[in-house]
Amino acid sequence: MGKFDGKVAVVTGGAWGIGGATARKLASEGAKVTIADIDDDAAQANLKRITEAGGTANAVHADVGQHEDIRRMIEDTTKMWGRLDILVNNAFGVVNPSGSLATRANAIDTLEEDFDAGIALLVKSIFLGAKYAVPVMRENGGGSIVNMASVHGLTYAPGWMVYETGKTAVIGLTKQLATEYGPDGIRVNAINPGHIVTEKLEQLWDKNPSGLKLMAHQYPLRKTGVPDDIANAVAFLCSEDASFITGHALTVDGGLTIQIQENLAVRMIEFARENPEFNNPNYY
Numbered sequence: 001m002g003k004f005d006g007k008v009a010v011v012t013g014g015a016w017g018i019g020g021a022t023a024r025k026l027a028s029e030g031a032k033v034t035i036a037d038i039d040d041d042a043a044q045a046n047l048k049r050i051t052e053a054g055g056t057a058n059a060v061h062a063d064v065g066q067h068e069d070i071r072r073m074i075e076d077t078t079k080m081w082g083r084l085d086i087l088v089n090n091a092f093g094v095v096n097p098s099g100s101l102a103t104r105a106n107a108i109d110t111l112e113e114d115f116d117a118g119i120a121l122l123v124k125s126i127f128l129g130a131k132y133a134v135p136v137m138r139e140n141g142g143g144s145i146v147n148m149a150s151v152h153g154l155t156y157a158p159g160w161m162v163y164e165t166g167k168t169a170v171i172g173l174t175k176q177l178a179t180e181y182g183p184d185g186i187r188v189n190a191i192n193p194g195h196i197v198t199e200k201l202e203q204l205w206d207k208n209p210s211g212l213k214l215m216a217h218q219y220p221l222r223k224t225g226v227p228d229d230i231a232n233a234v235a236f237l238c239s240e241d242a243s244f245i246t247g248h249a250l251t252v253d254g255g256l257t258i259q260i261q262e263n264l265a266v267r268m269i270e271f272a273r274e275n276p277e278f279n280n281p282n283y284y
Contacts, residue, residue: 002030013091015042017198021227027055036062064125074132084136122166142185144238149190178247187246194253196225220255
């Protein structure tokens, strides 16, 4: 018997990375999982992994920046499986409409369209997810929503205006939704991941292994995280083991935010990139 036998879950950004690991984790514990993602090929690949492991899943195309996609994602899931118990709001795009990186810009340099798009992906998508998921969860007598926030909603660095503003808002929205829908038996929590080496980040760090080693050195545990670290935390928050937990932002960051180190880490990595002689494992 799995923890989520008979339960139905939707995971946005469920094709790869944190979302992919979360979809697999929930399915491995018995949940029927909708993988909602804009990357159809990757979603199908994760669907195959789940079904080959004996799980039950479905993949739908969903751009969480689009109102209609979110409505359809919830509607299609409930039509297929008759209920919805878990919603994991994980999806986020890293490229703005202008083509710039969504994570790196300040107020002067950020285009208004990029600000609007970033906040829509980070915050509005969670509002819309709740808008359509909560009525279905009410019919079931309750449910669990987990929103992906970040340590960037707790600590701040120059150049991350949209991302850090959005992730801070995610934490606030989580607490508001928990207050609003607790009487309906719906728990709403968030997770603040530290640096998680997803498949795509792994490819990036492969080009600069000493940079990753330097990044890991900033953590008390002297390592960065992997997607399964966050997937396990999501599964806990969605389970009966966390039945008395709501409105909480669980930080899963290897101890990063008990220090004041992240700005230093970013500066040191940038310095390493500008000074090739620093990219030497003997320094660490």
